[in-house]
Amino acid sequence: MRRRFAAAVALLLLMACSPPPEPQRAPVGESPFVYVRNTDIITEWDPSRSYSSEIVAFQNVYETLTLWNPVTKKAAPRLATSWRASSDGRTWTFALRPGVTFHTGRTLDAAAVKSSIERTMRSETGASYIWDAVSSIRADDPLTVTFALKYPVPLDLVASAGYAAYIYDTKAAPDLAAWFRQGRDAGSGPYTVAGWKRGQEDELSLKAYGDYWGGWRRPHYTTVTFKVVRDPERAYEMLRRGAATFVDRLDATLFGQASAAPGVRTSERPSFTTAMLLFNTADGPMRDVRVRRAVQRAIDYRGLVRELKGSVMSAGGVIPEGLLGHVPGRVPRQDLDAAARLLRQAGYGPGGRPLRLLLTYAAGDADQEALVRRLRATLRRLDVTLRARAMPWNEQWELGKKGGQDIFVMYWWPDYADGYSYFGNVFRSADPPELNLAYLRDQGLDALLDTLPELTVTDRPAAQRAYEQATERVLDQRAAAALPWVATARRAYFAGVQGYDDNPAYPDVVFIHTLRPSA
Numbered sequence: 001m002r003r004r005f006a007a008a009v010a011l012l013l014l015m016a017c018s019p020p021p022e023p024q025r026a027p028v029g030e031s032p033f034v035y036v037r038n039t040d041i042i043t044e045w046d047p048s049r050s051y052s053s054e055i056v057a058f059q060n061v062y063e064t065l066t067l068w069n070p071v072t073k074k075a076a077p078r079l080a081t082s083w084r085a086s087s088d089g090r091t092w093t094f095a096l097r098p099g100v101t102f103h104t105g106r107t108l109d110a111a112a113v114k115s116s117i118e119r120t121m122r123s124e125t126g127a128s129y130i131w132d133a134v135s136s137i138r139a140d141d142p143l144t145v146t147f148a149l150k151y152p153v154p155l156d157l158v159a160s161a162g163y164a165a166y167i168y169d170t171k172a173a174p175d176l177a178a179w180f181r182q183g184r185d186a187g188s189g190p191y192t193v194a195g196w197k198r199g200q201e202d203e204l205s206l207k208a209y210g211d212y213w214g215g216w217r218r219p220h221y222t223t224v225t226f227k228v229v230r231d232p233e234r235a236y237e238m239l240r241r242g243a244a245t246f247v248d249r250l251d252a253t254l255f256g257q258a259s260a261a262p263g264v265r266t267s268e269r270p271s272f273t274t275a276m277l278l279f280n281t282a283d284g285p286m287r288d289v290r291v292r293r294a295v296q297r298a299i300d301y302r303g304l305v306r307e308l309k310g311s312v313m314s315a316g317g318v319i320p321e322g323l324l325g326h327v328p329g330r331v332p333r334q335d336l337d338a339a340a341r342l343l344r345q346a347g348y349g350p351g352g353r354p355l356r357l358l359l360t361y362a363a364g365d366a367d368q369e370a371l372v373r374r375l376r377a378t379l380r381r382l383d384v385t386l387r388a389r390a391m392p393w394n395e396q397w398e399l400g401k402k403g404g405q406d407i408f409v410m411y412w413w414p415d416y417a418d419g420y421s422y423f424g425n426v427f428r429s430a431d432p433p434e435l436n437l438a439y440l441r442d443q444g445l446d447a448l449l450d451t452l453p454e455l456t457v458t459d460r461p462a463a464q465r466a467y468e469q470a471t472e473r474v475l476d477q478r479a480a481a482a483l484p485w486v487a488t489a490r491r492a493y494f495a496g497v498q499g500y501d502d503n504p505a506y507p508d509v510v511f512i513h514t515l516r517p518s519a
Contacts, residue, residue: 034238034244035227036227036244040228042057042198045182046123046180047168049125050126050166052393053393056509057206059511060189060206060511061193065160066080068503077097080159081096082095083095091146092149094144106169113167116166117137118137120166121134129164135148152454154457161415162507170186172186190220190512190513220515221513230363239492239493239494245494247491248508249490250492252309263494264492267502268488269489270489272486273487274483275485276412277407277482278409278480279407279438280439281439281441290342290346293342294342294382297336298336298339298378299332300374301333302334304371307374311367311488316331317467318423319422323414324419324460324463325422325468336378336382343355343382355383356384357385357406359389360407360408372388413507423474428446428449448469451466499515499516
């Protein structure tokens with residue numbers, strides 16, 4: 001699989017160094033690429049604010065200046081063909097690809113890049129923080145854009161982010177926010193929005209953008225459908241009978257069946273996607289750190305990894321292996337005696353007050369269901385009642401932003417291939433909370449985290465030490481969360497799909513234009 005990906009990267013680099021191909025109108029009448037997942041596709045249509053599962057569609061509709069290459073672990077060309085940084089790391093200049101147009105028909109040039117990123121910076125929401133180091137942006141000429149920074153950051157990696165790095169046409173409409181809310185796009189990618197049916201199974205459809213700079217000379221999928229199917233068995237059956245092309249995640253049993261099924265191919269590789277239980281530190285019984293620590297110790301970490309049979313691996317700290325900030329050897333363990341002792345100290349357990357906890361998790365996620373089942377049974381032995389509510393992501397997130405649960409279960413992955421967002425977005429003080437769904441307010445932690453973007457460039461050993469301190473503060477001192485596993489990316493797809501490989505920096509994304517359909 002690495003060889004296939006390396007070939008795809010080589011092709012991308014060759015394209016970056018060559019004149020862009022003449023646009024060629026996309027052929028019509030080919031079978032669609034049907035992507036099936038268990039969560040809603042669109043949470044936010046505005047690319048400046050997008051920060052959720054729509055990444056799977058948006059990475060095919062919008063483009064960024066660079067793209068992270070998991071083989072070299074460096075940024076590769078995308079809308080920018082080359083870039084350079086000053087010796088102090090505070091000035092970055094990007095050369096743009098010529099001949100690129102937005103789906104609106106306007107030319108993508110340096111002025112458009114400047115306007116797009118400045119609008120995203122002004123939004124001050126979602127992942128817009130990735131541009132915090134930028135003090136100014138200058139369009140030097142139509143194909144050259146320069147960024148001046150307040151402090152050094154790896155801007156080539158920032159520009160590859162899965163969120164908030166999209167380049168889009170800010171002149172698409174006078175009221176751009178309202179225009180996006182209608183389910184429209186202003187991207188430059190190979191596909192454009194064809195239709196959106198909020199809340200329906202066939203939620204989103206895309207069609208080929210005929211003037212895409214990458215061209216349509218060889219066979220491509222020219223239409224894409226994103227389906228929401230919450231039952232994993234039904235999703236797999238759709239794949240087997242040809243009603244689906246790609247299923248992004250299967251439980252261990254279904255993945256085993258898919259691995260042996262005729263006409264189906266599978267992919268398996270480590271990911272950066274971490275499962276998190278975020279504890280409500282602000283309200284309810286889990287305001288008591290002893291209760292939070294008791295729940296941490298009640299989780300059967302090893303049993304979950306065994307039960308899920310290769311679909312997950314043990315987590316080490318907050319940041320997964322492969323990124324700066326990972327803490328090796330820090331594997332959590334279940335300790336029921338300690339959990340019972342902590343509950344007694346807090347006044348719960350046998351002879352104490354009754355304790356009821358509300359947990360929310362993603363509807364249709366088999367791995368999270370296993371976590372809930374095991375945790376409920378374990379807590380029952382400790383005289384704790386766990387009420388679990390499976391919810392569609394959009395509803396779960398809305399409830400979480402109101403502080404409506406004791407435990408919020410979700411997955412987290414980096415905004416770009418860096419460890420900062422695991423802390424800066426999930427555990428840094430925020431009002432409203434957005435994704436700090438532990439509602440943690442720790443000024444000492446905030447100050448520590450604020451040093452990390454610059455340290456990552458200027459002193460990586462110091463950055464690693466800061467990450468280790470932040471890990472201890474979040475998991476040990478504040479007990480704000482528990483991390484039961486890092487997911488293994490297990491995909492199943494139609495055997496006729498050629499050229500697929502998984503990029504952990506863009507979780508669950510299929511770069512559909514790079515694929516070759518065949519019988």
